[in-house]
Amino acid sequence: MIHLHQYPPAWGLSSLSPFCVKVEAFIKENKLPYKVVVERNPSRGPKGKMPFIVDKGVSIADSSFIISSLIRDYNLKGYEGFSAVQKASAHAFEKMIEENFYFILLYARWVDSESRVKTVTEFGKLFPPVIGPLFLKLIRRNLNRQAHLQGIGRHSADEVYTKADQDLKAISEYMQGQVFFLGLVWSPIDASLFAFLITILRQPVAPRLKEILAQYPNLVSYAEREAARLSL
Numbered sequence: 001m002i003h004l005h006q007y008p009p010a011w012g013l014s015s016l017s018p019f020c021v022k023v024e025a026f027i028k029e030n031k032l033p034y035k036v037v038v039e040r041n042p043s044r045g046p047k048g049k050m051p052f053i054v055d056k057g058v059s060i061a062d063s064s065f066i067i068s069s070l071i072r073d074y075n076l077k078g079y080e081g082f083s084a085v086q087k088a089s090a091h092a093f094e095k096m097i098e099e100n101f102y103f104i105l106l107y108a109r110w111v112d113s114e115s116r117v118k119t120v121t122e123f124g125k126l127f128p129p130v131i132g133p134l135f136l137k138l139i140r141r142n143l144n145r146q147a148h149l150q151g152i153g154r155h156s157a158d159e160v161y162t163k164a165d166q167d168l169k170a171i172s173e174y175m176q177g178q179v180f181f182l183g184l185v186w187s188p189i190d191a192s193l194f195a196f197l198i199t200i201l202r203q204p205v206a207p208r209l210k211e212i213l214a215q216y217p218n219l220v221s222y223a224e225r226e227a228a229r230l231s232l
């Protein structure tokens with residue numbers, strides 16, 4: 001049995017972290033047996049981030065390493081059957097989502113002066129009343145520091161949301177008329193893409209990201225369809 005350690009569910013999402021939703025989507029798509037272990041403190045993970053899994057006594061951190069280890073250990077389909085160009089596109093888009101768009105999401109939640117108060121209120125509901133506010137203060141400071149070091153935190157809000165629009169537009173155009181990211185067949189990048197889109201749609205914070213996503217109806221319907229299909 002796979003133990004999936006992840007941040008708590010929130011706002012109709014299986015976890016407040018898109019990387020955790022990604023791994024759960026992959027596990028559900030492949031119908032693997034698993035049990036969720038809710039974590040609130042990232043330092044409990046082997047790499048100080050969530051998610052991680054423990055399977056057959058081995059801990060694995062990082063959503064992409066988790067997925068490649070599950071593909072190997074359970075003999076699952078990865079990108080077999082797709083062309084080299086499709087595999088390269090999936091790789092490039094996944095990195096755009098996880099290494100670029102992720103920081104836009106982080107900015108929209110925790111740095112943007114128009115939404116950060118609401119973020120603290122909404123996240124505050126997920127933590128115990130006494131230690132919660134202190135813990136959230138630390139999280140907020142840490143994430144603001146990450147945004148500054150990565151660079152996203154140095155831009156104006158308009159500049160950041162222009163970048164958000166560029167990423168979502170690129171995905172929307174690539175996917176025109178397609179059921180899944182690579183066409184008619186599901187592939188691992190769908191787990192990542194679905195996780196980030198459904199997070200934007202369901203979280204009660206970061207309204208400017210929702211407005212941008214609403215301009216791309218094919219992405220909205222894809223995320224909602226995947227949520228229903230995977231019961232996530």
Ligand SMILES: N[C@@H](CCC(=O)N[C@@H](CS)C(=O)NCC(=O)O)C(=O)O
Nearest residue numbers: 017018019042049050051062063064
């Ligand atoms: N590359 C990692 C990223 C995971 C990640 O950034 N997790 C965030 C939550 S969305 C986290 O735990 N952050 C805690 C921290 O940075 O202190 C993966 O794919 O799993």
